[in-house]
Amino acid sequence: MARTVLVVEDEPKILDVVRDYLVDAGFSVTTAADGPAALASARAVAPDLVVLDLGLPGLDGIDVARELHRRSQVPIIMLTARGSEVDRVLGLELGADDYLVKPFSPRELVARVRAVLRRSGGSAAGDDHGPIRVGDVTVDPSRRTVAVAGRPVDLTATEFELLAHLARQPGRVFTRSQLLDAIHGVAIESYDRAIDAHVKNIRRKLEPDPHRPRYVVTVHGVGYRFADTEG
Numbered sequence: 001m002a003r004t005v006l007v008v009e010d011e012p013k014i015l016d017v018v019r020d021y022l023v024d025a026g027f028s029v030t031t032a033a034d035g036p037a038a039l040a041s042a043r044a045v046a047p048d049l050v051v052l053d054l055g056l057p058g059l060d061g062i063d064v065a066r067e068l069h070r071r072s073q074v075p076i077i078m079l080t081a082r083g084s085e086v087d088r089v090l091g092l093e094l095g096a097d098d099y100l101v102k103p104f105s106p107r108e109l110v111a112r113v114r115a116v117l118r119r120s121g122g123s124a125a126g127d128d129h130g131p132i133r134v135g136d137v138t139v140d141p142s143r144r145t146v147a148v149a150g151r152p153v154d155l156t157a158t159e160f161e162l163l164a165h166l167a168r169q170p171g172r173v174f175t176r177s178q179l180l181d182a183i184h185g186v187a188i189e190s191y192d193r194a195i196d197a198h199v200k201n202i203r204r205k206l207e208p209d210p211h212r213p214r215y216v217v218t219v220h221g222v223g224y225r226f227a228d229t230e231g
């Protein structure tokens with residue numbers, strides 16, 4: 001089944017080109033030209049990915065991204081007219097997965113869309129209970145087991161949820177508050193620092209050298225990600 005991409009862009013020429021390239025690449029494409037229309041479309045079609053222009057009339061791209069992520073983990077690729085906006089776009093309170101600065105090559109956009117979908121594969125498909133394998137780490141959500149290079153690792157329920165959430169999207173950076181959301185119900189009393197404590201425990205059990213983590217990596221000032229490449 002074709003993956004659905006929602007493209008949000010108020011400049012008709014860019015919208016047309018992006019849509020044409022994505023359709024040619026085999027995606028099913030829905031479009032919107034402003035923020036409210038984007039949110040309505042997202043609700044109606046539940047896209048697998050959103051390509052979102054930062055500079056929209058009215059409700060801007062930042063607000064739209066925030067609103068989208070309030071309801072789902074849909075991956076977002078931001079389009080921005082200014083390189084100087086990039087820090088803000090990737091400032092992960094916003095949670096964009098990738099970005100392109102205009103003018104960009106539509107071919108490059110298609111490549112990025114594919115890459116982000118590949119990275120987010122498991123979770124975008126919903127409840128995928130098959131084992132998650134990243135490098136030599138295996139996380140099996142149905143059995144609730146974790147192994148590193150075949151060696152079983154014993155995690156608490158909260159640690160397991162946290163690790164599974166990170167490992168489902170290797171390379172993606174999560175803020176502490178996103179990780180708190182991910183373990184909702186398990187750690188109601190928790191605040192951001194509780195995430196640090198859980199991560200510390202996970203590292204102690206998982207990492208060959210907990211002081212130089214290979215798997216669960218700190219992103220300073222932001223949060224954590226599961227390493228997608230060998231560091």
Ligand code: CA
Binds near residue numbers: 056
């Ligand atoms: Ca614009």
